[in-house]
Amino acid sequence: MTAANPGAVARSRPELVELLRSDIEAAGKITFARFMEQALTHPQYGYYTAGDAEPGFEGDFLTAPETHPVFGAVLARQLAECWERLDRPTPFVVREHGAGSGSLALTILAGLREERPDVLAAIRYELGDVNDRRVAAGLSRATEVGFGDHVAAAGHDPIIGVILANELLDALPVHRLVVGNQEIREAFVCWRDGWFAEESGPVSDVRLMDPLIDLPLMAGQRLEVSPAASAWTTRVCAEITRGYAILIDYGYEAVELYDPLVRPDGLLRTYWQHIAGDDPFDRVG
Incomplete structure (x- = not known):
C-alpha cells in the first residue's frame, strides 16, 4: 500500500x-x-x-545554557543560597535531570569557581539523562576543564541538595x-x-x-x-x-x-x- x-x-x-x-x-x-x-x-x-x-545552534532547538553562560552563573548563585539555607552540607548534591552533555552543569560550576569556591568544594554535581552516551560526554567535558572531582553520573539514592531540571517537563x-x-x-x-x-x-x-x-x-x-x-x-x-527542586520551563496558569x-x-x-x-x-x- x-x-x-x-x-x-x-x-x-x-x-x-x-x-x-x-x-x-x-x-x-x-x-x-x-x-x-x-x-x-x-x-x-x-x-x-x-x-x-543536542540543543545548540547546530542542532534542532536551543535552550538558555547554549545561548549565554549568564544563565548558569545566575543558577550558581541560587544554588549557593540553597547550600546556605541547608546549613552547608557536604556533599551538597545537585542532581540535574535532562542534563545532556553537561552544558548547564559546566556554566554553573564555572560560576561557583568564580564567585563561591566554598560551595564548589562541597558540591557533587550529578548528570542524569535518558542517553548514557551524553552523560559520559558530559563527565569527560567536566574533567577536561578541571571539574572531574565534582561530577558524577546521577544515581537514585535520596539526597541533601537540589533537584534541577531545565526545559525537561515540556x-x-x-x-x-x-x-x-x-x-x-x-x-x-x-x-x-x-x-x-x-x-x-x-x-x-x-x-x-x-x-x-x-x-x-x-x-x-x-x-x-x-x-x-x-x-x-x-x-x-x-x-x-x-x-529543593528547581524546575525551569515555560508555561501558563x-x-x-x-x-x-x-x-x-x-x-x-x-x-x-x-x-x-x-x-x-x-x-x-
Whole structure:
C-alpha cells in the first residue's frame, strides 16, 4: 500500500516507524502519549536516545545554557543560597535531570569557581539523562576543564541538595484531547493508508480531564494534558531527603493555557533545524 505521505516516510526513522506500527496494529490504536514517548525516548530508536541530539545552534532547538553562560552563573548563585539555607552540607548534591552533555552543569560550576569556591568544594554535581552516551560526554567535558572531582553520573539514592531540571517537563509525553459539543474526546494514533493518522475516541483515562474542570472550553478546541509531567515531578521530588527542586520551563496558569480564543489548537510543536512545525507524524524519530 502506498503511504499517504511518502515524504514523511522518507524523513522518518524506519525502525521506529515499524515498531510503532506493530504497536498500533496489535492494539487498534495507541494514545498520542505512547506515540510521543516512543518517538522521543525509545531505548534504541528514540530521538533523544538513538543519536546525538543536542540543543545548540547546530542542532534542532536551543535552550538558555547554549545561548549565554549568564544563565548558569545566575543558577550558581541560587544554588549557593540553597547550600546556605541547608546549613552547608557536604556533599551538597545537585542532581540535574535532562542534563545532556553537561552544558548547564559546566556554566554553573564555572560560576561557583568564580564567585563561591566554598560551595564548589562541597558540591557533587550529578548528570542524569535518558542517553548514557551524553552523560559520559558530559563527565569527560567536566574533567577536561578541571571539574572531574565534582561530577558524577546521577544515581537514585535520596539526597541533601537540589533537584534541577531545565526545559525537561515540556518534552514529556502528552495526551491530545478534542472538545466536542457534548463531550471531550481523545485524539489517538492509528495506522491508515500506510502511515500514522489521528482517530478520536473516548478518553483513555477519565483523570485526563481533571485539569480542565471549570474551565471555559469551546467546541472544536484541541489541547494537551500531561500526567507524565506530574508523575515525573512527584517521583524526582521523592529523591530529596532535605533540599529543593528547581524546575525551569515555560508555561501558563490553566485558565490561560487552555484559553480557546488564544490557543484553540493547543501548544504541541515539533522542531527541526530550529523550524517550528505542527505535524508530529513528520520526521518521526
